[in-house]
Amino acid sequence: YRKSDFLKGIRDSKKLTRLGRERWYRVLKKKAACQYVSVSARSIDQNGISRAAREAIARLLKKFPIKPNLVLLDGSLYAPPKYKQKTIIKGDEKIPLIAAASIIAKVTRDRKMCALHKKYPHYNFAQHKGYGTRAHMAAIRRHGLSDIHRRSFCTRIVS
Structure with missing residues (x-):
């Protein structure tokens, strides 16, 4: 991956305030190709969290218009074998691109939970x-x- 100037100063979503995450979310949505997928509670219960995560990663990668040269993943996650990939423990703390993904995921999830609060x-x-x-x-x-x-x-x- 290439380092992007607009990611300078980005941090793991867990180390940002809600307002900080929201600010970064707007920047990322404006300047980066952002995608996300959701997994239902039922799917996790039926298939287990590991399988659900693998399937979500596969679905996510299919959403991008071009195949990535390298997939960077946080923790113990992995992509389908057809993708060149690297898994980095605590990647959201070490790799700006993974930190960006953690922000998109957290803000999207938090917004979804606020919407579910109404129901x-x-x-x-x-x-x-x-x-x-x-x-x-x-x-x-x-x-x-x-x-x-x-x-x-x-x-x-x-x-």
Whole structure:
């Protein structure tokens, strides 16, 4: 990949404030070819998180109009074997392009969770964005699981 000047100063999405992520999101959407895919809770429950992630990566790569020379991946993820790829542990902290992807993913997910809050207000997704906070777990215990909760993740909470 080529280093891009507009990525100078970018950081891992987890190390940015919400406003910082939103600012970077606007820059990235304007200056980069950004794509994303979603995976349903049901698909994760049926296929497992690893397989769901692999399938999502394959779907994502098909969305780009040109085949990338190199696919950079964070953590223990990998792309289909037909792609030249490199996996970097803590890549979102080390590689600006992976940090950019982490920002697109986080902002997109957070926005989706805020939209889902309107459909499921008693879970308060607008506040915790679906992460395993005490408030979220308490809401699951109080209201049960919705159709967007991963049952495979929530078994300890509702058992």
